[in-house]
Amino acid sequence: MLHMMNKSPFERNSLDSMIRLSKKGSPVLLLEDGVYAATKGTTVADQVTAMVGDHAVYVLGPDLQARAIGEDRLLDGVTVVDYGGFVDLVVEHGTTQSWL
Amino acid sequence: MLHMMNKSPFERNSLDSMIRLSKKGSPVLLLEDGVYAATKGTTVADQVTAMVGDHAVYVLGPDLQARAIGEDRLLDGVTVVDYGGFVDLVVEHGTTQSWL
Amino acid sequence: MKIGVLVNEGPFTHQASDTAYHFVKAAIEKGHDVLRVFFYYDGVNNANKLSEPQADDRNLVKLWGDLAKEHNLDLVVCIAAALRRGIKDEILAEGFRISGLGQLIEVGIAADRTVMFGD
Amino acid sequence: MKIGVLVNEGPFTHQASDTAYHFVKAAIEKGHDVLRVFFYYDGVNNANKLSEPQADDRNLVKLWGDLAKEHNLDLVVCIAAALRRGIKDEILAEGFRISGLGQLIEVGIAADRTVMFGD
């Protein structure tokens, strides 16, 4: 199952809910304002680093570029994908759930 | 200045922002999904009880009724107002700020 | 007292327009002068006359229009926000008019209180 | 692979419809069969043909319609959600059709994957 999360972790509870209700090993895609969760030096960086230990974490490149987040500002272990890569994740990992 | 907050404290960061950026003594009105912040026994009850010490806290009655929150479930020190009372608060307390 | 109101969201999806409506109605009943209700962002969708809620639900487009008619209330839809969202004269509900964003700043200056309702 | 898509928000206010559009386009380019895009909640506002964005911004209503035309894509607007929000035949953009909510469940059954975009 692919878990998708499109909300800023500073504004909403979506990241917390996803972490609580997803199984270890299921991949996670951060997109839209959700990409801020993957940046270094924030108050949620430790939480997201722990998530990277339990899940393959992907982040949508076009959303990073729009928000001026260079790859040097991403937490270690996070993989950048484009829309084609997003489609591949959906195809490869079965059911999808969007944490809005 | 009257601070208004209409978001669930479990879903959004609006309560935190309001507490951080409002001055002691300024009144607070909780409305719409914001009324959940005023209920007993929740994970934010201590935070809201502290807020009641620093601010006069009002809560919109019609929103409580819709959500089936009886007055017995409200934290101590919170005052229920109707739409007319809402208007009076706006008139009495100068500038308003809505924490959306 | 002179009051201005800003509505940021449409009917149905968020409660903002409902709350604004009840607030404006109560303010009028208390004898205050609601100078203008300004609809911005998705708030412009409150002016879509094609809106047809279920029979057992409220119709905010009509409620706003009726309130405007009864109390000579100025309901202004922001032209820039409305164009983007496809709210134009051909579907503009009775009681609303389309005008510029300056009308929001203007009412903010003229009113004693400006109150914002949104998501 | 057969893919169904649900769009919960309108153009402009939230990014959901943009992301869904890019996803659907990429899925088609990769040779997948996008069975249907279903517009629910405020998503029905994507079908308002009166929408007229600024010249330097994208026009999602048109982009969806063009994609539908080029790739024989089924864009379905929920009738119940649309009625409430005033999206009716007279303002329905080209490429969209209005139908029942059952068409969402149906595509959920028929597709190998259903992907939701919202706020």
Next chain:
Amino acid sequence: MSEEPDLHFDTEGIKKKFMFLNRKAPYGTVYALEILEMVLISAAFEQHACITFVDDGVYQIVKGHDTKALNMKNFSPMYGVIEMEKEDADGDEDEDMVWRIIVEKESMEARGLTADNFSIDVEVLSSAELADVIEDMDVVLGG
């Protein structure tokens, strides 16, 4: 190049596991009402369904909603209809169709609620148990 898209798909004999995931409080937004409409429509397709309440979604089924002063539609009776649909699914031996109504324990407790506060019968599952159920679904819809 374009022919008409298929207006209907052949879904005969396919039975999938749908989850309807409710995460928003009622009345502040309309998602609760419109998800309910989704659930009720789905009954006609005879699919498996988990109607699930997490986060502020647990507030949707608290008993005693009174929306008169808001002048909004009180849609809480529709949860009773869902409960009846579930009983129909449970009782019909010809139909292999499972409906479940689930509340996440952690979300409920964080809000100071117990199952006694709800207007319908629910299964209360821990986060970990619910994560297993979610993972087992074919389609997850919400709003």
Next chain:
Amino acid sequence: MSEEPDLHFDTEGIKKKFMFLNRKAPYGTVYALEILEMVLISAAFEQHACITFVDDGVYQIVKGHDTKALNMKNFSPMYGVIEMEKEDADGDEDEDMVWRIIVEKESMEARGLTADNFSIDVEVLSSAELADVIEDMDVVLGG
């Protein structure tokens, strides 16, 4: 009973303190863009203005936005226009008009940002300092 409402109010000579409060990230929602339009229109009315960035609003003024792949309008150059409006207000001795561009320190730091990340010059205030500024306003608008 109804006469036409006033289409214009006499605002001549009234100068108020407006705050435009930005709390949302850019692109995920449109609020950032539409508040910018509000600020720019307000310049014509020669009011005092505090353009303020708190919470995810601080992300709006990070430099280097590139929206090509999203096919969305990149509105970040408009912040430069606001900066110029502020300079005009500062420089005009005939005009008693104060514009400020403010960032909340706590919001900035929680997101791992410093003032060097921003495309425009800002005043960085603590929460407590900003609370005083907010309290001093006549009108607070946002989205």
